[in-house]
Amino acid sequence: MAHSMSRSLYRWLLYLHPPAFRQLFAEEMLWIFDEAAATEITGNALFPDHILDGSFLLAKLMLANVLARPGEPKVIQCAAIVCRRVRVAAAAMGRATGIVEIDGGSSRSASVGGSIHGFLRWNPSRCRNTVCLSTDGYKAG
Amino acid sequence: MKLNAMRFLPLSPAALHILLTLAGEDLHGYGIMLEVARQSEGQYKLGPGTLYDNLRKLMTQGSVEEIQKRTSGGDPRRRYYRLTGLGRRVLSAEVARLAGVVREAKGYLLGTKPRRA
Numbered sequence: 001m002a003h004s005m006s007r008s009l010y011r012w013l014l015y016l017h018p019p020a021f022r023q024l025f026a027e028e029m030l031w032i033f034d035e036a037a038a039t040e041i042t043g044n045a046l047f048p049d050h051i052l053d054g055s056f057l058l059a060k061l062m063l064a065n066v067l068a069r070p071g072e073p074k075v076i077q078c079a080a081i082v083c084r085r086v087r088v089a090a091a092a093m094g095r096a097t098g099i100v101e102i103d104g105g106s107s108r109s110a111s112v113g114g115s116i117h118g119f120l121r122w123n124p125s126r127c128r129n130t131v132c133l134s135t136d137g138y139k140a141g
Numbered sequence: 142m143k144l145n146a147m148r149f150l151p152l153s154p155a156a157l158h159i160l161l162t163l164a165g166e167d168l169h170g171y172g173i174m175l176e177v178a179r180q181s182e183g184q185y186k187l188g189p190g191t192l193y194d195n196l197r198k199l200m201t202q203g204s205v206e207e208i209q210k211r212t213s214g215g216d217p218r219r220r221y222y223r224l225t226g227l228g229r230r231v232l233s234a235e236v237a238r239l240a241g242v243v244r245e246a247k248g249y250l251l252g253t254k255p256r257r258a
Contacts, residue, residue: 021193021197024197025193025196025197027218028169028170028193028218028219028220029170029189029190029193030218031170031171031216031218031219032170032171032174032189033189035171035216036171049186049188050188050189052188053188053189053190053191054188054189054190055190056188056190056191057190057191057193057194058190060194061194
């Protein structure tokens with residue numbers, strides 16, 4: 001009972017995180033919560049830690065969004081990740097005008113993705129560029 | 142083109158621990174948390190929020206990347222992370238920097254280095 005309430009609270013907390021962050025990590029964070037609940041041997045002591053930790057991160061991300069100057073990234077994307085996932089995140093945000101493509105899902109494409117993280121740091125809804133990226137390099141248009 | 146690892150220093154304690162755990166093997170998020178606790182003998186506990194906030198930054202700078210790794214019977218929500226070449230260089234540079242700090246501190250604490258006036 002206490003666990004399900006804590007889980008619901010934690011899930012709700014994750015829902016409040018910026019969409020790009022939530023899209024990438026919320027499911028896995030919830031998995032960790034479940035995993036920790038199953039293996040934790042000190043009763044419920046862990047759950048307040050998780051909720052406190054999640055609240056702290058949420059406050060930090062919201063503050064970063066509030067303090068971001070106009071035109072600066074409001075939601076920070078992960079770049080060094082296979083691009084399929086980034087595209088899903090961008091689509092989920094809606095209003096996205098930017099398209100990013102990386103051929104394949106190799107470590108090379110991921111590291112190339114890391115080198116253009118500046119493009120992905122934009123909130124997709126603010127993105128004005130179309131970036132075509134391949135394993136041979138990238139061009140912006 | 143190789144990125145200069147020095148530009149990412151100094152690392153936060155969380156980032157240092159994450160890179161250190163991934164230097165040994167590819168791990169999922171929960172595995173990183175457990176390994177950090179083990180390596181620090183329970184003195185440093187990483188919460189999921191801190192972990193993913195730092196993972197996000199490390200992935201953005203290209204030090205860590207997600208890999209496709211499927212294990213039989215594993216939860217589909219589980220994702221694995223790996224240290225990149227840049228990540229290894231950043232970790233090496235940070236360890237060298239910390240070694241310098243420790244050397245300096247020992248010099249003062251053991252009295253082998255004179256205090257400045």
